[in-house]
Amino acid sequence: MVDEEVKSFGSGGPTPEVRKELDDLLKANPASPRVHTVNGSDIPSRPVSSYSGADGPGQGDEVHTVVVDGSNLAWIGHSPARPGLYEEDDRPSYAQLIDARDALALKFPGAEIHVVVDATFRHKVAEVERAAVTAALLKGAILQPPAGTEGKGDALVVAIADEAGAVVVTNDNYVELQHRYPWLREQGRVLGATRIGDRWVFTSRTCVPPRGVN
Numbered sequence: 001m002v003d004e005e006v007k008s009f010g011s012g013g014p015t016p017e018v019r020k021e022l023d024d025l026l027k028a029n030p031a032s033p034r035v036h037t038v039n040g041s042d043i044p045s046r047p048v049s050s051y052s053g054a055d056g057p058g059q060g061d062e063v064h065t066v067v068v069d070g071s072n073l074a075w076i077g078h079s080p081a082r083p084g085l086y087e088e089d090d091r092p093s094y095a096q097l098i099d100a101r102d103a104l105a106l107k108f109p110g111a112e113i114h115v116v117v118d119a120t121f122r123h124k125v126a127e128v129e130r131a132a133v134t135a136a137l138l139k140g141a142i143l144q145p146p147a148g149t150e151g152k153g154d155a156l157v158v159a160i161a162d163e164a165g166a167v168v169v170t171n172d173n174y175v176e177l178q179h180r181y182p183w184l185r186e187q188g189r190v191l192g193a194t195r196i197g198d199r200w201v202f203t204s205r206t207c208v209p210p211r212g213v214n
Contacts, residue, residue, distance in 0.1 A: 067113075071118045078096075185209055
């Protein structure tokens with residue numbers, strides 16, 4: 001992450017562009033809002049999704065909204081063998097991301113699932129997948145940070161989850177965002193993702209805090 005991302009999302013909250021996108025997402029989600037107080041003002045917000053158990057939420061646990069770190073999951077198993085040295089086959093897989101989304105839909109039937117990718121995602125996937133990614137972005141099937149917004153998709157993932165009281169699916173630690181969103185270190189708000197053959201396994205985890213933070 002870059003310092004600009006922290007400035008845009010970490011200290012002052014979402015930018016106006018992201019705020020509008022968040023409002024549109026929450027209007028589309030039919031679950032009833034609750035009210036909490038921020039800086040003395042009552043702000044309606046989504047109830048927090050919660051679950052228990054070492055293996056993450058089960059079929060009977062209350063999970064109304066899931067936000068997927070799409071770029072993170074698409075890179076699983078496709079990262080370069082030598083960090084920073086990319087070869088032709090070192091590309092995120094859109095097909096893999098859609099497979100993960102479908103697995104989450106089966107795990108949490110009825111939950112709202114939002115998939116967020118970095119703004120550069122459509123350019124990084126294989127050429128045969130680019131048209132499908134572009135179409136999905138145009139239809140809103142996957143989301144990316146609005147044009148001109150500072151920061152990468154990670155910031156939008158966490159901002160949406162914060163507003164919607166959602167469970168985040170990622171293997172990232174979001175170190176630069178934890179001071180703004182300390183719930184990333186709480187049990188019950190983050191799931192890790194592992195791909196084993198053709199199966200996805202989602203397990204409960206907490207984001208590792210920055211060095212020196214307990």
